[in-house]
Amino acid sequence: MEGLRFTLRDTPPEAAALRARVRDFLDEAGRDWTPEVRARSWMGFDRAFSRAVGAEGWIGMGWPTAYGGHARSAMERLVVLEEMLAAGAPVGAHWIGDRQSGPLILRLGTEEQRRRILPGIASGALAFCIGLSEPDSGSDLASLRTKAERVPGGWRLNGRKIWTTFGHLCDYMIALVRTSPAPEGAAKHKGLSQLLVDLRSSGITIRPIRELTGDATFNEITFDDVLLPEDALIGREGAGWAQATSELAFERSGPDRILSSYPLLAEGVTALAGDTAAAEPLGREVARLWTLRRMSLAVAGMLEDGEDPLRQAALVKDLGNSFEQALPGNLRRLIDTDAMPEGMRRMHAYLTMLATTFSLRGGTREIMRGIIAKELGLR
Amino acid sequence: MSEDLSAILQEQVARALTDATDVATLRALETGAFPQAAWDALEPLGLALALVPEEAGGAGLSLEDAAGLFLLLGQHAAPLPLAEGMGAALLLAAAGLPVPEGVLTFAAAGEAVPWGRHAAHVVLVDGGRVSLHPAGIATPGENIGREPRDALAPGPALEEGALPARFGAEARGLTALIRSAQMAGALQAALALAVDYANTRVQFGRPIGRFQAIQQQLALFAAEAAAASVAARSAARAADRRGLADAGFEIGCAKITAGEAAGTCAAIAHQVFAAIGVTEEHALHHLTRRLWSWREEGGTERFWAQRIGAAAQARGGAALWPDITARDEEFLI
Incomplete structure (x- = not known):
């Protein structure tokens, strides 16, 4: 069970001053955000806001300055992230690039790819989406069928990706695709590669999918003989599975798995001021939040120290999702929705719908628990 | 205490607990027997003074390190008041009082005393005051873990002192x-x-x-x-x-x-x-x-x-x- 050990970590000495700067920035930038914008948080896409965040030096914070980064620590980056989420900032246009795509290119990309792409992400100009799920491949991701064949000068891409958040608004996708046939037997993780796809390439059809919230953040993206240049390959051909899964600890342990409905909790604490019966249930929410944040800090510290806390990340995601998902329901036990102040009521209504996705995105609850069970030595 | 020494202490306590406590010990405890053999194995490791500052003759363990020890004690359902003894010594030292030898425990004044019947002395906390008493006569009580949680009629205070503000007024x-x-x-x-x-x-x-x-x-x-x-x-x-x-x-x-x-x-x-x-x-x-x-x-x-x-x-x-x-x-x- 070594994979379930947590080493405690605190935010660094620079944190307090940085936090104060981010808060001042968000007070100013967020003056006109509606309750729905705050409820969407990292599911909100606002390029102008992302460019402003980039101008502050808060995207790609840990990357070398040569690539537009700011050579700051992972823990300083965490301070910025949690402030953004606590404020319900619409960070969706840069979230994926900062969290996943940029770090992947930094780690495995060629020098040319780094110089071409990373400064654009760091400035908030380039938006990325994730090309993993397909119509017939969700939790069983390795069964994916989108394929790229080598052709003179590059790759020819055919297939379909689905549930690509903001695919219709993004500049690039990093897609996991099959570049050689699946071998017989169980080794279907082999033969997969990650490709950088310019979403303006010809042969790409992007169909928005409207969700139950009324928004259309999801997309189905079809690739029909899309020609990609040679250097679309990220990392090593055939190593796509290992590359994609090594990102997961970064994807799963962050404050975005804990704070998705935080703005609603803050509203609830204010709305329930003086309600003595609400003190105890609110105290339980606060205690849970504090514990989850301590766990998330621990995983961030372990990542910074070069450990591979993939299992701990799955564990924090599972607990964090359950917390943020239960919050709207827990609050309506304390106050009738009709009695909620206008802003809280609207936030509550939106999060009631959105919260269903919290234990789906980034890997379902059942997949997270399967990872933990395996680490326990079951199966 | 240095990190290394703390790790060594952890290891020693873990080994002693593994060797000296088992389900039979836990069962015996529930019939009222004090697990003397386990006490004799654990006592020499010096947990009693672990939380006492070095300048007061203790090991100066941090509470974070101590939490690791409490965790171990919980893991083994330790049938001994070791955590209580560590806490009692911490309170005494904080008030500038000496720590007596033997089985020691602590409680808020007027509340059930963990392991009271087996203790030589008890430390009572009352509104920011700390006092050390002979344990005196115990009226047995227990929690549903069947650990002793006794009502004590402690003897007169042997020592008395005030807790510094950072300890607060309650246990x-x-x-x-x-x-x-x-x-x-x-x-x-x-x-x-x-x-x-x-x-x-x-x-x-x-x-x-x-x-x-x-x-x-x-x-x-x-x-x-x-x-x-x-x-x-x-x-x-x-x-x-x-x-x-x-x-x-x-x-x-x-x-x-x-x-x-x-x-x-x-x-x-x-x-x-x-x-x-x-x-x-x-x-x-x-x-x-x-x-x-x-x-x-x-x-x-x-x-x-x-x-x-x-x-x-x-x-x-x-x-x-x-x-x-x-x-x-x-x-x-």
Whole structure:
């Protein structure tokens, strides 16, 4: 069970001053955000806001300055992230690039790819989406069928990706695709590669999918003989599975798995001021939040120290999702929705719908628990 | 105490607990017998003075390191008042009082005394005052873990002193911290038992641990147990920095987290073991009955949540997040 050990970590000495700067920035930038914008948080896409965040030096914070980064620590980056989420900032246009795509290119990309792409992400100009799920491949991701064949000068891409958040608004996708046939037997993780796809390439059809919230953040993206240049390959051909899964600890342990409905909790604490019966249930929410944040800090510290806390990340995601998902329901036990102040009521209504996705995105609850069970030595 | 020495102490205590305590010891304790052999094995390791500052002749262990020891004691359902003795010595030293030899425990004045009948001395905390008494006559009582929780008629005070402000006026925070860490340890032990059983108990032709229904429940157990451990150790770290009194928020959060985990996980453990787990001869209930008991001591989840929630309400929602982050960072400015 070594994979379930947590080493405690605190935010660094620079944190307090940085936090104060981010808060001042968000007070100013967020003056006109509606309750729905705050409820969407990292599911909100606002390029102008992302460019402003980039101008502050808060995207790609840990990357070398040569690539537009700011050579700051992972823990300083965490301070910025949690402030953004606590404020319900619409960070969706840069979230994926900062969290996943940029770090992947930094780690495995060629020098040319780094110089071409990373400064654009760091400035908030380039938006990325994730090309993993397909119509017939969700939790069983390795069964994916989108394929790229080598052709003179590059790759020819055919297939379909689905549930690509903001695919219709993004500049690039990093897609996991099959570049050689699946071998017989169980080794279907082999033969997969990650490709950088310019979403303006010809042969790409992007169909928005409207969700139950009324928004259309999801997309189905079809690739029909899309020609990609040679250097679309990220990392090593055939190593796509290992590359994609090594990102997961970064994807799963962050404050975005804990704070998705935080703005609603803050509203609830204010709305329930003086309600003595609400003190105890609110105290339980606060205690849970504090514990989850301590766990998330621990995983961030372990990542910074070069450990591979993939299992701990799955564990924090599972607990964090359950917390943020239960919050709207827990609050309506304390106050009738009709009695909620206008802003809280609207936030509550939106999060009631959105919260269903919290234990789906980034890997379902059942997949997270399967990872933990395996680490326990079951199966 | 250096990190290395602390690690060595951890290892020694772990080994001694493994060697000196088993289910038979736990059963004997429930008939009123003091596990003298276990005491003789553990006592020389020097836990009694572990939390006493070095300048007062102790080992100067931090509360964070001590939390690791409390966790171990919980893991083994240690049938000895070792955590209580460490806490009592910490209180005495804080008030500038000497620590007596022999079995020592502490309690809030007027409350049941853990292990009172077996103690030579008891430390009582009353409104910021600390006093040391001969334990005197005990009227036996117990929690549902069947650990001694006795009413004492202690002898007259041998020593008296005042707790410094950073300790606060009550013993509850220290008890809550100890019980939170013990619960985290007991959860780890119960999880290990349940996983082992799931991998060996065969039904429908395969180990029940192969069934996803069981896997998912044990994964939740592991997550809750990890949360309890992180919370207890983080609270101890906060108490090292700010003092027990000002770490009330963190200690309360840890007690709530551990207490909730205790309820959730004990239920899962018993569900995995089914009928065999509720038999007297089985080891599991020595852990689960302690988990249920320790939730009640040093303030229940309800007690702490009420306090933390009311404080948050008084501060208002806009202050909630800044308050949580500032608690960690005001030391850094």
